[in-house]
Amino acid sequence: METPPSDFPAEPVRLEGQGLVLREWGESDLPDLAELYDDPEISRWTPVASPFDEAAARAYLASAREARCACRRMQWAVTTDGGEPLGEVLLFRAGPDDRDIEIAYGIGSRFRRRGLAGRALGLATRYASGRLRARRVLLRIEAGNLASTAVARSAGFRLTGDALLVREVKGRRVALQTWCHRPSR
Incomplete structure (x- = not known):
């Protein structure tokens, strides 16, 4: 019999390792959040608002906090020292099996090509x-997103044979491939 998954913890979570600190977003991060997500590549591959200004950042942070309080989603600023956000990584339960967790990530344009996404x-x-x-730990990536598929491979994820997941994103249908990193037990 498999052990049931743990709920997302109610207390703030901070992860450290590989030269990174993943920490929860704060009110003081709003200008950085707006800069990170007001990017054509982020807009192209993610469901975030575009343009992404400080009002969009405030709404995004409010949604993140609400989801966090309800233990539905965890979102961290990617930093090297707990300070300036360089990107974001988030995780949430994925699909009909609540033992599956999906991860999404984005790195600001000024900080790309440093291995931050793979380490985060x-x-x-x-x-x-672990916790x-x-x-299964999953990524859902559009086939044309070559940068994200490279990050997935570098982090040990493999393309699955799962059916394409079709989502409506910003008024267009998007077919996402499922990538999986099976935990070793």
């Missing part, structure tokens, strides 16, 4: 596999 993904994956006892 690694930290979040270990947390989901949350995920059955």
Whole structure:
């Protein structure tokens, strides 16, 4: 019999390792959050608002806090020292099996090509596999998103044979491939 997954903890979570600190977002991060997400590549591959200004950042942070309080989603600022946000990584329960956890990530344009996404993904994956006892840790990536598929591969994720997941994003249908990192038990 499989052990049921742990609920997302109610208390704030801070993850450290691989030269990174993943910490929860704060009110003082709003200008940085607006800068990170007001980016054509982020807009292209994610469901966040575009343009992404400080009002959008405030709404995004409010949604993140509400989801966090309800233990539905965890969102962290990706930093090197707990200070300036360089990107974000988030995780949430995925689909009909609540033992599956999906991770999403984005790195600001000024901070790309430094291995931040892969390292942040690694930290979040270990947390989901260990603390949350995920059955599967998943990524959902559009086939054309070559940067994200490269990050997935570098972090040990593999494309599954799962059917394409079709979502409506910003008025267009998006077909997402499922990538999986199975925890070792």
